[in-house]
Amino acid sequence: MTTAVVICPGRGTYNASELGYLGRHFPDPALLARFDAQRAAAGQETLSALDGAGRFSMVKHTRGDNASGLIYAASYGDFLAIDRQKIEVVAVTGNSMGWYTALACGGALTPDDGFRVANTMGTLMQSALIGGQLIYPWVDEDWVPRPERKRELLDLIARIGAEPGRELYLSIDLGGMLVIAGDAAGLKAFEKAVEPVQQRFPMRLGNHAAFHTPLQEPVAAQGRMQLPVELFRQPDLPMIDGRGKIWNPGATDRGDLYAYTLGEQVTCAYDFTKALHVAAREFAPDLFVILGPGTTLGGAVAQSLILAQWRGLGSRDEFRARQESDPLLVAMGLTDQRNLAVQGQA
Known part of the structure; x- marks a missing residue:
């Protein structure tokens, strides 16, 4: 069996x-x-x-x-x-x-x-329909872990979320990806702060709210x-x-x-x-x-x-x-x- x-x-x-x-x-x-x-x-x-x-x-x-x-x-x-x-x-x-x-x-x-x-x-x-979500990787394209990159991204999420008028949180720890959720201002600030990678990230998730957050x-x-x-x-x-x-x-x-x-x-x-x-x-x-x-x-x-x-x-x-x-x-x-x-x- x-x-x-x-x-x-x-x-x-x-x-x-x-x-x-x-x-x-x-x-x-x-x-x-x-x-x-x-x-x-x-x-x-x-x-x-x-x-x-x-x-x-x-x-x-x-x-x-x-x-x-x-x-x-x-x-x-x-x-x-x-x-x-x-x-x-x-x-x-x-x-x-x-x-x-x-x-x-x-x-x-x-x-x-x-x-x-x-x-x-x-x-x-x-x-x-409170807030939204996006997804961003922290492993490389061969899925080799880059723990220092994950720490940097989590620190960035915390810094943006602590700024006045912005809400941003880790939503899901999803293998080599971070699903990030927040209000429009918080998500936009994250998108501006990170470099585009793998030709599709950061990627907004359509019709998704800020799941798994205090929102x-x-x-x-x-x-x-x-x-x-x-x-x-x-x-x-x-x-x-x-x-x-x-x-x-x-x-x-x-x-x-x-x-x-x-x-x-x-x-x-x-x-x-x-x-x-x-x-x-x-x-x-x-x-x-x-x-x-x-x-x-x-x-x-x-x-x-x-x-x-x-x-x-x-x-x-x-x-x-x-x-x-x-x-x-x-x-x-x-x-x-x-x-x-x-x-x-x-």
């Missing part, structure tokens, strides 16, 4: 090439119908209609109130599709809003309640008003959160889990890199399975494993060589890799 840690992706993973993902892959029509019913009851367009649209709309499909539900459903559907006869899931984690999906995969929320949490928080984020306190408060603690329960699988804390079956206080999920997880930096370090070292899985939709999280997972010096990895070339000979990652958003994980495939 192959052991695996499952990783749930966050925002920005349902794009034009993912249109129709639910139609192609979601394994439980009755469950999808229940998700659609939740959306319809809230006066929102159903996931089936969004996913089945004739063309992808950046304006519509990447909005928080639409993207969160689409991503949650695609990810949870992929989780259901994993062949448990050949893969033993030993723990789950997620990036950013992927934490909500991880709660459902881990059993701390039912599938329907997980959708309720993800859809509610995505809708609240979109309604408020989201009003959203967190609204979430606690709309989502009761009774939704949460003991997990069935260990869950690794955005601080690297493990929530174990039989030893989880649901009040603490609720307080973290709708408090610190919303308003403080999310350390995805640390979550991966903990996953590798505490569970030593044979595989890391990244749920769909999309394929953009694979680089951050690989970079996090390099930073953890997992199995001697030190660069992108070493990771690629290992992937070709004995894969460490399976990204279910890629057809050839998906076939390594789903039921009925070799």
Whole structure:
């Protein structure tokens, strides 16, 4: 039996090439119908209609109130599709809003309640749309760590954020990337202060608010008003959160889990890199399975494993060589890799 840690992706993973993902892959029509019913009851367009649209709309499909539900459903559907006869899931984690999906995969929320949490928080984020995000690397193009560069960037973020009239924070520690969030003035100051690198950074993230910063306190408060603690329960699988804390079956206080999920997880930096370090070292899985939709999280997972010096990895070339000979990652958003994980495939 192959052991695996499952990783749930966050925002920005349902794009034009993912249109129709639910139609192609979601394994439980009755469950999808229940998700659609939740959306319809809230006066929102159903996931089936969004996913089945004739063309992808950046304006519509990447909005928080639409993207969160689409991503949650695609990810949870992929989780259901994993062949448990050949893969033993030993723990789950997620990036950013992927934490909500991880709660459902881990059993701390039912599938329907997980959708309720993800859809509610995505809708609240979109309604408020406080601040924005950008992404910037601190490793080189071969993914070799440059820790001194990371320290310089974190110092720069702190200096800009301390200036009057500017808000700027680390949002997500994402492998070899820093996701940075703040208000318009803070983001603009950062963009002016750093040199463009790799022909695309610093890169603004469209339809993203200042997630995982104190600017989201009003959203967190609204979430606690709309989502009761009774939704949460003991997990069935260990869950690794955005601080690297493990929530174990039989030893989880649901009040603490609720307080973290709708408090610190919303308003403080999310350390995805640390979550991966903990996953590798505490569970030593044979595989890391990244749920769909999309394929953009694979680089951050690989970079996090390099930073953890997992199995001697030190660069992108070493990771690629290992992937070709004995894969460490399976990204279910890629057809050839998906076939390594789903039921009925070799």
